Amino acid sequence: MNIARKDIILHTIQTHNILPITSACNTNCIFCSHKFNSQDLNVYKLPQISIEDIEVMVSFLNPGRKIIIGESATRIVEGEPFLRRDILDILRIIRKPFKKETIEITTNGTGLTEEKIKILKEFEPIELNISLNSASEPGRQLLQGDRNPKRAIEGVKLLSKYNICFHGSIVAMPMEVGYKDIYETILFLDNNNCKTIRLLTPGFAKGSVIKFNFFELRKELDKFISKIQQEVGATILLEPPIITNLKPVVEGIIEGGIAHNSGIRAGDIIYKVNDYEPKTRVDCFNYIFRSKNPTLKIKRLCSGNIDNIEIYMTKGKNTSPEFVMLYDISSDTREEILEVIRRNRAKNPIVLTSEIGIDVMEKLLDEEIKSGMLSVKVVKNTYFGGSIKSAGLLLVEDFIKEINEIKENNVPDLIIISSKPFDYLEKDLKGNSLYDIEDKTKVKVEAI
Numbered sequence: 001m002n003i004a005r006k007d008i009i010l011h012t013i014q015t016h017n018i019l020p021i022t023s024a025c026n027t028n029c030i031f032c033s034h035k036f037n038s039q040d041l042n043v044y045k046l047p048q049i050s051i052e053d054i055e056v057m058v059s060f061l062n063p064g065r066k067i068i069i070g071e072s073a074t075r076i077v078e079g080e081p082f083l084r085r086d087i088l089d090i091l092r093i094i095r096k097p098f099k100k101e102t103i104e105i106t107t108n109g110t111g112l113t114e115e116k117i118k119i120l121k122e123f124e125p126i127e128l129n130i131s132l133n134s135a136s137e138p139g140r141q142l143l144q145g146d147r148n149p150k151r152a153i154e155g156v157k158l159l160s161k162y163n164i165c166f167h168g169s170i171v172a173m174p175m176e177v178g179y180k181d182i183y184e185t186i187l188f189l190d191n192n193n194c195k196t197i198r199l200l201t202p203g204f205a206k207g208s209v210i211k212f213n214f215f216e217l218r219k220e221l222d223k224f225i226s227k228i229q230q231e232v233g234a235t236i237l238l239e240p241p242i243i244t245n246l247k248p249v250v251e252g253i254i255e256g257g258i259a260h261n262s263g264i265r266a267g268d269i270i271y272k273v274n275d276y277e278p279k280t281r282v283d284c285f286n287y288i289f290r291s292k293n294p295t296l297k298i299k300r301l302c303s304g305n306i307d308n309i310e311i312y313m314t315k316g317k318n319t320s321p322e323f324v325m326l327y328d329i330s331s332d333t334r335e336e337i338l339e340v341i342r343r344n345r346a347k348n349p350i351v352l353t354s355e356i357g358i359d360v361m362e363k364l365l366d367e368e369i370k371s372g373m374l375s376v377k378v379v380k381n382t383y384f385g386g387s388i389k390s391a392g393l394l395l396v397e398d399f400i401k402e403i404n405e406i407k408e409n410n411v412p413d414l415i416i417i418s419s420k421p422f423d424y425l426e427k428d429l430k431g432n433s434l435y436d437i438e439d440k441t442k443v444k445v446e447a448i
Contacts, residue, residue, distance in 0.1 A: 082111025
């Protein structure tokens with residue numbers, strides 16, 4: 001594993017508003033991707049970062065956006081933030097220039113002492129994402145190798161006691177702990193005022209000792225959630241989402257929040273915001289987020305009939321409506337694809353997408369597919385294999401393999417792919433260049 005260079009760290013901060021502070025971790029999760037990373041992957045471990053370095057790094061954060069600590073959303077391996085003894089000092093440094101921005105911290109919960117939780121109130125607005133995984137001590141020990149599992153479990157109770165906003169996450173491994181443990185963990189989080197609960201479908205690459213069928217497990221988890229959601233006040237989100245349409249459906253609401261007080265319910269379809277008609281969930285949520293006091297037109301299924309309802313939402317500009325929607329795609333992506341096709345004067349363009357993203361992409365480009373303007377095909381995560389199905393983990397070699405297979409029966413003049421697998425230097429997780437795809441296949445390739 002490489003040590004992260006300064007330019008990589010600063011790019012992460014500027015682009016994602018993620019403040020990386022440590023790669024150290026004190027648990028040994030059986031589902032952790034980092035410990036199974038191949039030596040040929042370009043992922044980065046943080047060097048020792050001093051408090052003086054943190055002060056400089058904070059100056060690169062963007063105002064008006066959520067500030068994120070501890071979230072593994074980039075190629076930098078994120079550790080446990082509360083292992084830093086100076087974590088409260090770091091929060092004070094952030095709060096000097098950023099008075100109103102929400103600080104979001106992802107933690108495994110092992111550092112949640114009552115003393116620290118009391119002080120966290122000083123830094124509100126603050127949100128914690130608790131990777132609890134199991135509310136039982138044996139479950140935490142099995143799944144995370146937690147040597148003091150009681151600390152995190154008690155920490156959740158303390159967050160509720162001191163009214164600290166938090167969300168919970170559970171890597172769903174019924175093959176290890178059973179559905180009863182998952183059920184009891186969900187109820188435990190809900191009973192302690194957890195805002196939302198993420199139920200994560202585990203991902204394992206080929207060669208893993210734990211094997212399962214991704215889509216079969218997804219179906220099981222879907223059924224499981226549908227059975228228990230009525231017992232739970234918090235919204236349960238199954239991730240990664242498998243989305244088959246682009247309807248702006250409200251997945252859930254934050255109890256006591258803006259949407260709840262406005263009368264919005266889970267299952268509502270928002271078809272108009274002021275005079276704007278959103279085409280996707282992403283369009284809808286972003287437009288409402290940016291709007292002050294928007295008027296929403298909603299379709300709601302009630303007693304077998306669909307009611308059309310108008311709701312006036314009282315909220316400020318650039319603030320969350322405090323409801324949850326699944327993340328599908330922005331309609332801007334369609335315009336980008338069409339612009340790339342026009343610019344290249346392509347006659348036989350093909351859009352490549354991941355196994356999880358195929359339905360969304362086909363719905364987005366439905367008119368163009370039906371007219372024969374373009375086609376959409378899946379590129380599989382051949383390198384990682386196993387249950388890995390996402391665009392962000394595709395490699396150059398995956399694209400080359402798929403394009404060469406396409407060429408056996410077709411001759412595309414343009415391949416359009418996602419830019420998600422590539423860093424700011426346009427290299428994949430193995431350090432191979434985006435431009436290698438074009439060189440090896442002799443087909444024009446553009447990433448958006």
